[in-house]
Amino acid sequence: MQKRKIISRILRNKSTPLIVILIIMCIITMIVSSGVLKGEPLSAMFTRGFLSGGNLIGIFNKLVIQAFMMCGIVLLLIGGNIDLSVAGQAGLTAMVFAWLCQKTSLHWIIIFLICVVMGAILGLLNTLLVNRLKFPSFIATIGMSSVYAGLCNIMTKGDNIQISTAKHGSFVTMGRANIGGWLPVLFLVAVIVLIAYQFILSRTTFGRSLYMCGGNSTAARLSGLKPDRILRFLFLNNSILAAIGGLLWVSQYQLASPTAITSSGMDFEVISASVLGGVAFHGGSGSIGGAFVALMVLNVFENMLHVMNVQDYYIVFATGAILVIALGIDYINAERRRKALLVASISGALETK
């Protein structure tokens, strides 16, 4: 009985199809990329191509910064808002961090904290635009993202800033530390953060209030919740997380680049993965877990095409196509909801007659 219950729960879980897709993709990539099909010994599956240490570290490293961004974005989306400037904020804080590392003799931990505060200030700026001046968050943040990307380039006229290994050895070690040559320590940190945010969403009164405000902010306000205050927190939280993500990226690559984060499209990937993973674009539902599984699917898919030597252009095309389909499905669902609501109100009115 107990066993059957567990199985039915797994089958009903919204993330299950995504997890299945993820596993299948991993297996296919593993087999094809290792060259087993071309006569390599079976043991090559675990040492070459997809499962090689270098490739896995590459995937996990990108997931670290994206995981941090995701915790902020998923909360914002559930609250019925969006921030399209996360990559810009992450990139700018990364540049400022590297610049301060180079120009000052402060310990990197202090500079790190300064940059987190800077992230918070960027978050306050977004709140000012959206909460106070009532800009739609979509427009306000897409504009800010250009501002940040521009600032990154202005700072160094487009050059990268290296982190000196001699001066900030422990910072670099932090980014490079790994277990068994394939699992970065920072990825474990990211997973802990993801779990913490999932707990905030599902187990705290704040999480509950967030879902209600995102589902219908008018009704939530008339029931004594404070959607404005929650929204302010969401933007602040989101920007701080984006800043931390950007800084960890610097420690992984020992440099800050004005373009590597801001124009990588990784923020777009995070938003799309959230929606693909079941977060409603208009707020009110979704979870971190589902979103992160979807993010892994996107990243493995991209990596699969890479290790199979598909040309970059096709990769961009294919990921784009997947995202449009995912967003399309969400849109159709939203429409269906809207119609259900309409039908409900009409039938309610007819009942009266």
Added chain:
Amino acid sequence: MSVMENIFAGALPKTKLGLFDKRRLYNEATEIIRKFGLDIDPLEPVGQLNIAHQQMVEIMKAYRRNSDIIAFDEPTAPLTEKEIKILFELILKLKEEGKVVIYVSHRLAEIFQVTDEIVVLKDGKFVKTLKTSETTEAELIKAMVGRDIGDTYANLKRNDNIGDVVLEVDKLSNLVLKDVSFKLRRGEILGFAGLVGAGRTEVARAIFGVDPITSGEIRLEGKPVSFKNPGEAIRAGIALAPEDRKYEGLVMFRSIKDNVVMPVIDTLNKGIFVDKNELTKLANKAVEKYSIKTPTIDKKTSELSGGNQQKVILGRWTNEKMVTKVLILDEPTKGIDVGAKAEIYQTVCDLARQGIAVIYISSELTEVINLADNIVVMRRGRVTGIVPREEATEEKVLALAMRD
């Protein structure tokens, strides 16, 4: 868009080349405006005209289409006396040209001024047609009220133990309201009657801290209060079930459970986590108390019937963690079937018996008259009268609701 373009919207004159003929448009528009005897520049953007003239442009547009039937739906609402006079002259002119004019209005005086025949509708049903010249205002009101009150109300177990004053509203004014005053007692059901737009909902919103107040005072149990947001009002013991359940009352795609505990969620902490047992207990009690028809408290409120949705809201405001002293119900039976309505009436009486003071806003006169202990009648943001239950008749309340 300019006045002339609006008048000819959808039928802009074209030159032989198929281009837009501005000169002809100007001439024809000027012609129509002259016919109407108005002083409007055809080139002026409509957005810059005053509301009365905008209305006139609408009417010219209808006239230009050469329709045989022209319908006016509450056309005088935004107009001043002088402008109304111009409009009536226009209507007479249209009549002389042989056009049929349908004139929908809740202002009885106007109806008698411009019409030849009056059609009375009630609750979406045709009642009768009256000849204006052979009808008096009283007769018209009687036809509008109708006579079909069942004994739903007679069987209600009412509260006859009304206590001290809980809420006192004194000369409350804001953008919509003007000097609204009334007193609400413990265990009393205070009905609010009036036409749509009379300001009843605005009174509720002002008390509840949604809309700002420009002057006047609200006293709760003798102490002056002014709430900056609904949260403060709720903590002080005031609750509002808004008119629009689907967009203001409930978060439709969340569960009954989430909707019931919404105002008290902050108190349901157990350490850093939410106390799920307590939450489930509160929701289950609400379902039980109001016999909400649902298999589980995890059902989304969008999947419930209108009556059950309203009960979820009542469950929210009366759960044991709440200290509700004043419950404001804005059109609580709107969109609810007859059976569920009777249940809601009894529930409201029960709440009054428990000592809660209820403000009951409704556009259904029979409902207010039969349910309320006292009826506040409003008209254009003002209180035009407070009628005690014993003296309340539909004719009396309606007359107050339409008094100018």
